[in-house]
Amino acid sequence: MRNVCDERHEHKERVSKIKAELETKEIVEKMVKLLRACADETRLKILIALSKANLCTCDLSEILSLSSSAISHQLRVLKLSSLVDSIRIGKQVVYRLKDRHVLELISSALEHAKE
Template identity: 45%
Template sequence: MTDDIFQLSEPMEDMLPNMKDRMPPESVTLNMSDVFKILSDHTRVKILYALSLSELCVADIAELAGVSQSAVSHQLRILRNSKLVTWKKSGKQVFYALQSEGVRVLIKKAMEHSAG
């Protein structure tokens, strides 16, 4: 094996201006990093996965995630504030769902990456 395997044959300087134009604004990358921080919690990941399957109430989420309803409520507050989860009231019960199809795709892709 030679040492030149990892050296580029030609500089990429001519590509950098085009690539730089495609970089997202700082505000977008900061928001992305916040999403990844939120996804770093095991309980929140279980909640999001459960909600990727169906709209659910707190009691059902707690049962599926294997944590207390109080813990689920606390985590749902974080998920709502980060705009990953939405809610609607039906009578006295509140049902939670993923905010968008984009969140569902994110959870699905993370699952595929983790299981593969």
Template identity: 40%
Template sequence: MNENKKNDDICTIQKTHPNSIQKVKKEKINEEIILELSETFKVFGDPTRVKIMNILSIEELCVCDISEILNLSQSAVSHQLRILRNKNLVRYKKVGKQAYYSLSDKHVVQILKIGVEHVTE
């Protein structure tokens, strides 16, 4: 490997840019929000939860329907839905003896769409 290309991706001198540093420090997201966002993104790290959010972006469904579509037990689906609910990514309404789930808001749909765009570019 050419030695010049080996360190191509790092600074070869120590020189900071105070104006840029000051601007970024002033405008960056605060630590509390960073931690909450990180926890939310962890929820997106599970393929089953992403599948659930994907199908709920198409239509509101009861747990039985989600279970059938994903070929999972109702218990497994309920467990994943609880995690999604805890992060306010899905909500449910009770109709008789069934619980119907939907995505909490349009932000969740947007996150999914942007994620799909990113990985399919």
């Protein structure tokens, strides 16, 4: 079975409407950056852990059995991708998901993977 049209049918109105509704190149590039950041196993595990609670580097290091240095490196990538945020509580830095959109993204991906 081929996934191409045997005959050329142009749906000009539909095609024009969808072309006009497509996101800008800049928005698509931001989406690619965001999804690329999520596409690493360690970073995804960090996001899943942060979806359950706000955690410090030491907690994440223990949960994922990785060095604090490795966790810090991955957190830096996640911060640059606007997926996580940090807050300082005294001398401790605690990480959390940036906003509800990140939680929804992780929750949807997890739900889809479990189907």
